Amino acid sequence: MKRLDKSELIFKIIAYILVTLFALTTLYPFIYSISMALSGLQAVEQGKVILFPVDPQMDAIKALLIGERAKGFWISYTNTLFYTFYGTAFSMILSIFAAYALSKTNLLFKRQIGFLIVFTMWFSAGLIPTYINYRELFVNNRWGIIYGFGVQAFNILLLRNYFNGISKEIEEAAIVDGANEFQVLGNVYIPMSKSALATVTLFYALNRWNGYFWNMRLVQGNEHPLQVILRGITEAASNTDIIVNYPYSLYSLAYAAIIMSIIPIIVIYPYLQKYFAKGVNVGGVKE
Amino acid sequence: MNQEQKEQNMSIEAQRREAIIEEMERTRWHRYWTQIKKDWPIYAMLVPVILFFYFFRYRPIGGIMIAFKNYDNYSDSVANSNFYGLYAFRYIMFGPQARDFWQAFRNTFTLSTYGLFFGFPIPIILALLFSEIKNEAYRAATQIISYLPKFISTVVITSILGLMLAGGNSVMAPGLLNGLFQQAGWIPAGTPMLSKPEYFRSIYIISNIWESAGYGSIVYFAAIMAISPTNYEAAKIDGANKLSQIRYVTLPGMAPTLTIMLILRIGETLNVGYEKVMLLTANRGNEVLSTAEVISTYVLKLGSIGIGSSAGAAAGVNFAAAADVFNSIIAMFLVLGANFISRRVSDTSLF
Numbered sequence: 258m259k260r261l262d263k264s265e266l267i268f269k270i271i272a273y274i275l276v277t278l279f280a281l282t283t284l285y286p287f288i289y290s291i292s293m294a295l296s297g298l299q300a301v302e303q304g305k306v307i308l309f310p311v312d313p314q315m316d317a318i319k320a321l322l323i324g325e326r327a328k329g330f331w332i333s334y335t336n337t338l339f340y341t342f343y344g345t346a347f348s349m350i351l352s353i354f355a356a357y358a359l360s361k362t363n364l365l366f367k368r369q370i371g372f373l374i375v376f377t378m379w380f381s382a383g384l385i386p387t388y389i390n391y392r393e394l395f396v397n398n399r400w401g402i403i404y405g406f407g408v409q410a411f412n413i414l415l416l417r418n419y420f421n422g423i424s425k426e427i428e429e430a431a432i433v434d435g436a437n438e439f440q441v442l443g444n445v446y447i448p449m450s451k452s453a454l455a456t457v458t459l460f461y462a463l464n465r466w467n468g469y470f471w472n473m474r475l476v477q478g479n480e481h482p483l484q485v486i487l488r489g490i491t492e493a494a495s496n497t498d499i500i501v502n503y504p505y506s507l508y509s510l511a512y513a514a515i516i517m518s519i520i521p522i523i524v525i526y527p528y529l530q531k532y533f534a535k536g537v538n539v540g541g542v543k544e
Numbered sequence: 545m546n547q548e549q550k551e552q553n554m555s556i557e558a559q560r561r562e563a564i565i566e567e568m569e570r571t572r573w574h575r576y577w578t579q580i581k582k583d584w585p586i587y588a589m590l591v592p593v594i595l596f597f598y599f600f601r602y603r604p605i606g607g608i609m610i611a612f613k614n615y616d617n618y619s620d621s622v623a624n625s626n627f628y629g630l631y632a633f634r635y636i637m638f639g640p641q642a643r644d645f646w647q648a649f650r651n652t653f654t655l656s657t658y659g660l661f662f663g664f665p666i667p668i669i670l671a672l673l674f675s676e677i678k679n680e681a682y683r684a685a686t687q688i689i690s691y692l693p694k695f696i697s698t699v700v701i702t703s704i705l706g707l708m709l710a711g712g713n714s715v716m717a718p719g720l721l722n723g724l725f726q727q728a729g730w731i732p733a734g735t736p737m738l739s740k741p742e743y744f745r746s747i748y749i750i751s752n753i754w755e756s757a758g759y760g761s762i763v764y765f766a767a768i769m770a771i772s773p774t775n776y777e778a779a780k781i782d783g784a785n786k787l788s789q790i791r792y793v794t795l796p797g798m799a800p801t802l803t804i805m806l807i808l809r810i811g812e813t814l815n816v817g818y819e820k821v822m823l824l825t826a827n828r829g830n831e832v833l834s835t836a837e838v839i840s841t842y843v844l845k846l847g848s849i850g851i852g853s854s855a856g857a858a859a860g861v862n863f864a865a866a867a868d869v870f871n872s873i874i875a876m877f878l879v880l881g882a883n884f885i886s887r888r889v890s891d892t893s894l895f
Contacts, residue, residue, distance in 0.1 A: 264785035272676035279670065280686040283693060283758065286704050289720065293707075304717030351596055354589035361586050365576055370590065377601045383868035384818070384840065385847045385861055386607030394599065408596050438585035467697030470819050474849055484699040491703035492827065495710040495719075508716065511707060515700050522695055529695070530688050 287519075294318060294513040301506035317509035321517065326490075326510065330517075332479055333486035340402055340472070340482055341465040348407035348461045353454070355408075356416035357442050378410045391475060399480050402472060407464065412457045419453035420446055456532040459525070466521070483518050490514045611865040632866035636846075645867060648842035651835055652871070656813045659749050664809060666753050667760030668802070672790065674761060675768045687765075690758025702823035705751055711736035739828040741835040748824065748836075763805065764798060771797035807886050811879035814871050818844055839871045 288308065293301060297312030305311050320326050358364055359371055382390070395401045423446060431441050447454065469484045494511035503510075580587050611632055613625040636645045670690070677683035693701070711734050712718030718726060718734070725731045737743045775793045784792060795802075818840035825836045837845075847864035 262780075262785060264787060268786040269676050269678075272673040276670075276673050276677055276683075276686045279673075279758070280689040282754065283689050286708075287692075290704065302716055304712075304720070304723050307720075351593045355593035358586040358589045361583075363579070363583055364586055365579060370594075373602075374593075374597065377597065380605075380872075381601070382604035382608055383865065383872060384843050384849070385865040385868055386604040386610065388847065388849050389607050389610065389861070390600070390604040404596075405600050408593065413593070438583070438589075442589075463695055467695075467699075469697065469699050469823070484697055487703065488699050488823070491706060495706045506716070508707060511703065515703055519696055519700060526688075526692065526695065530691065 290512045290515050294509050294516055296506075296509060298504060298506050298509075301508050314505060314509075316503070317505035317513045320503065320505065321510060321513045329486060330514070333481055333483045334517075336399075336480060337466060337482040337484070340399070340468075341462055344403045344407050344465040345458060345462045347403055348409075348412075349454075349458055351408045352413050352416055352457060352461075353442070353447070355413050356420055357438075357446060359413070359417045360420035374410045374413060388474070391471075399476055401475055405475075406468070406471065407461060409461075409464075412460060416450070416453055416457055419450050423449050452532055455528075459529050459532065463522070487514050487518050608865065608869060610862050611869045613862060628862070632862045633870065636863050636867050637870075644837070645842065647834065648837045648839050648867075649871075652814055652816050652838040652840075654835075655745060655748060655816050655838060658745060659752060659816075660809055660813065662749055663753050663757075664806065666757045668764050668798075670757055670761040671764035671768055672794065674765050675794075687758070687761075690761070692758070693755045694759035696755075698817075698819050698823060701751065701755060702820060705747065705824065706738060709737040709747065711739075736828070738824060739832050741832050744825075744832055744836045748821070752820075763801060767798035767801040768794060803886055807879070807882045810882040811875070813878050814839065814875040816840060839867060843868045843871075 289306070292306050292308060292310045294317055295310040295313050295315070296306045297314050300306055300311035316324075321330050355374070359367065359374075361367075364370075381387070391401060391405060394405075427449075428441055428445050431445050436444065467484065468482070469488070472482050473485045473488075491511040491514070494507040610625070612628060612630070614628045614631075636642065674683055674687055677686070708719040708721040710716070710719040711722055717723060722731070722735070722737055725737075726733055726735075731737065731743075737747065771794065775797070776789055779789050779793050816838040818838070821836060821838055821841050822844060825832055825841070843864045845864075846860040846867065848860070
């Protein structure tokens with residue numbers, strides 16, 4: 258049994274208290290959001306909601322999901338699913354191919370190609386040239402959002418480092434059996450790097466799901482994703498003092514939309530967190 | 545041998561040498577070509593990613609030229625615009641609106657310096673605290689919770705902030721935090737906090753800490769865990785209490801990580817993200833901009849591509865690009881400077 262001296266004991270107690278406080282502070286806004294979404298009109302307007310729902314109602318959520326707000330909400334939700342799904346698939350295909358090719362020792366100009374990719378981590382053209390570039394290539398186009406974004410040098414490096422660590426013996430055995438590069442990638446590398454692939458997929462998907470600025474700027478109206486619509490709903494709630502005849506507060510509607518937009522993240526989060534801490538260390542400060 | 549013959553000989557010699565070099569070049573490219581043909585799949589795999597980087601990462605870099613050109617939204621292309629030299633730079637820095645530019649520049653600097661000063665130590669302290677929690681399950685749970693905000697979108701975070709800090713009106717009570725601060729007597733009743741310049745910095749920095757401290761602690765936590773327990777045992781035998789253990793074992797053990805992270809942060813000093821500032825301040829009036837306008841949002845405004853501006857309306861695109869370029873150049877010097885100092889002082893550097 259190790260003995261703790263007094264200073265160690267005090268430090269430990271302080272650590273437990275502060276860590277607990279920090280975790281509670283982190284969680285509180287989410288709990289508060291749920292309670293606000295579910296509280297009654299009067300309670301919300303008088304600022305009575307502190308932790309748990311007061312005079313619970315489901316009208317705000319109903320309005321958002323099946324009522325008067327449902328149409329716009331679901332259109333934007335579908336758009337976000339569309340951008341996230343195709344965008345992530347696009348980014349993953351490019352990143353896997355690039356990482357695989359860069360992990361090959363027989364690749365010519367490997368250093369130069371690697372440098373050109375890493376360079377984009379340190380230097381970017383800036384907002385205006387980027388915007389003009391999009392405008393010159395395409396405008397107001399949902400495919401533009403899918404193809405124009407996403408592939409990140411960091412993720413390619415992360416995958417490449419992982420591929421570098423895969424034993425070459427299995428690969429050689431596969432080549433002896435007559436497999437070509439595509440088969441080696443598909444049958445050896447991909448099955449052996451599931452955790453790295455999961456990490457990168459989730460990074461990409463989160464970026465797509467959470468993206469705001471360029472989505473707001475490059476597409477219009479019915480093509481806007483959830484984040485843009487969400488922003489509109491919460492702005493309307495905090496800016497207007499128009500009395501509306503809904504059985505719920507606009508605040509409740511705003512918080513309901515916030516909750517709906519983070520539910521998918523909360524659902525995948527337990528799976529996600531297993532991987533990303535590892536991913537952060539793999540990519541780390543190397544290169 | 546006379547002079548003329550000599551010269552002729554030399555030129556023959558030179559021609560032969562050239563021919564050999566040419567032949568070598570040819571065989572070199574030939575060799576490359578045969579190798580590419582043999583390994584064609586890996587080159588085929590690189591084609592899409594090279595196209596992507598060309599069109600979306602490198603092609604825009606050429607567009608930086610608009611800062612030096614008479615380009616506006618009515619011009620047909622960057623390449624066809626007239627060269628204007630440093631006109632746009634002179635205009636934003638010394639022209640009639642120079643005050644706005646320098647204000648944005650100062651704000652960027654202040655915001656990120658405060659952010660660094662208050663934001664940098666918190667993840668380190670958090671990592672130290674996490675390392676003290678020996679109950680694995682409890683530690684894992686609190687860590688996982690603390691990372692969560694990093695995965696939530698800026699829109700959600702700024703929306704929650706907007707709602708919680710709202711000043712209230714004839715219908716609505718003030719937002720939760722606003723009400724709390726009113727009761728504590730920190731702010732006058734009915735203050736729309738996000739519209740007031742005096743609160744912006746605190747709001748921005750504290751919410752950033754809330755957002756990223758947990759996730760930021762991962763890298764420091766890994767560094768602390770990598771320190772061998774025998775070092776602590778040795779320190780204890782020497783009679784070190786907890787604070788001296790941190791001072792003489794933990795901090796030196798994580799020094800390389802600390803240095804690298806600090807360099808990275810200093811390098812980012814002028815990169816105050818536009819998205820969060822823009823989302824916090826859009827539609828909140830002009831008053832707050834005296835502390836909240838940063839270079840990147842100023843660029844958006846000049847270029848008319850921020851929230852609420854209809855793109856293509858303004859003629860200030862080249863001015864916006866000039867502000868952007870100016871910012872990037874200063875930022876680059878900051879990275880190089882921090883890196884240089886760190887290499888001198890501690891042998892740790894990025895490049």
